[in-house]
Amino acid sequence: MRVEVAREVGTEDVVREVSVLEGRHESFEALRQRVFVERCNDPGAADDYVVWRALREEGSTLEERTVFDTPDVFRALTPRRIELLEYLHGNEVPSIKDLAAKLRRDYKNTYDDLAALEGWGLVSLAREGKNQRPVSRVTSLRVSWER
Amino acid sequence: MRGAAVTRLVRQRIWVRRDEVLDALEAFEGARRTFYGYTYRTERKGIWIPTVRWDNWEGQDHVDRYDETGVPRDRLPWRDRPLADVLKLVKMFHRNLLTMDLAEL
Numbered sequence: 573m574r575v576e577v578a579r580e581v582g583t584e585d586v587v588r589e590v591s592v593l594e595g596r597h598e599s600f601e602a603l604r605q606r607v608f609v610e611r612c613n614d615p616g617a618a619d620d621y622v623v624w625r626a627l628r629e630e631g632s633t634l635e636e637r638t639v640f641d642t643p644d645v646f647r648a649l650t651p652r653r654i655e656l657l658e659y660l661h662g663n664e665v666p667s668i669k670d671l672a673a674k675l676r677r678d679y680k681n682t683y684d685d686l687a688a689l690e691g692w693g694l695v696s697l698a699r700e701g702k703n704q705r706p707v708s709r710v711t712s713l714r715v716s717w718e719r
Numbered sequence: 720m721r722g723a724a725v726t727r728l729v730r731q732r733i734w735v736r737r738d739e740v741l742d743a744l745e746a747f748e749g750a751r752r753t754f755y756g757y758t759y760r761t762e763r764k765g766i767w768i769p770t771v772r773w774d775n776w777e778g779q780d781h782v783d784r785y786d787e788t789g790v791p792r793d794r795l796p797w798r799d800r801p802l803a804d805v806l807k808l809v810k811m812f813h814r815n816l817l818t819m820d821l822a823e824l
Contacts, residue, residue, distance in 0.1 A: 613783070613791040614769075615756060615758045615769050615772045615774070615783070616758075616769075618756060618774065618776055619730075619742075619744045619756050619758075622728070622744060622746055622754050622756070623728060623730070623744065626726040626728050626746060627728075629725070629726055630725075631725040632725060632726040632727070632728065633725075633726075633727050633728065634728045634729075634730065635727070635728065635729045635730070636730050636731070637729070637730070637731040637732075638731070638732050638733075638734070639731055639732070639733040639734065640733075640734045641733055641734060641735055641806065641810065642734055642735055642736055642737070644734065644736060644737045645734070647737070692734070693732055
């Protein structure tokens with residue numbers, strides 16, 4: 573069984589992606605130096621270079637998918653967590669506290685579910701001042717059986 | 720006049736087990752796959768460590784193996800195969816990939 577979770581990556585996401593790359597490597601030139609001159613063997617740096625180089629080109633696009641090729645997916649996608657993802661897909665919330673209130677759920681359980689979903693790459697928790705703003709990284713979810 | 724090629728990036732994290740993932744990055748220009756990097760990572764003490772990596776970095780198809788701390792151990796030639804084939808290998812052999820002759824798989 574295979575569960576495929578896809579996310580549309582918009583202009584804002586691309587800006588955020590570049591900002592993350594800048595935080596990680598300082599500049600595109602510094603990254604280029606690292607992978608070509610210093611011959612760093614970190615696969616993450618090589619992938620970052622390919623992504624950053626493409627995102628600098630006009631018209632380039634980025635698609636993101638998370639695929640679960642394991643029944644462990646059901647540890648991640650409990651009914652309450654699906655409910656969280658669904659709510660976050662259609663609504664913006666400023667904080668975890670606000671999300672818990674909207675869903676009439678206990679703060680700690682909401683936080684624990686979000687932390688678990690973040691661990692599986694399905695939610696990101698953006699730090700904004702004292703708050704963490706939960707953002708869904710899912711726009712579609714497809715279950716299939718493949719031989 | 721021919722315009723500059725537009726790149727389409729596809730980034731995937733494929734969960735094989737709770738502590739094993741295959742991170743795939745592919746770049747396409749039209750239907751042509753211009754880059755692939757498939758990194759099999761395993762989790763140790765909360766850190767995702769690269770274990771085996773297949774890619775065509777600098778136009779050379781090869782496979783890298785890493786030790787248990789994520790330091791590169793060796794590099795072997797590899798013939799280009801699609802992500803689905805690499806995923807099959809990962810699901811079949813898991814961490815045993817480190818002890819196998821990957822160039823022959």
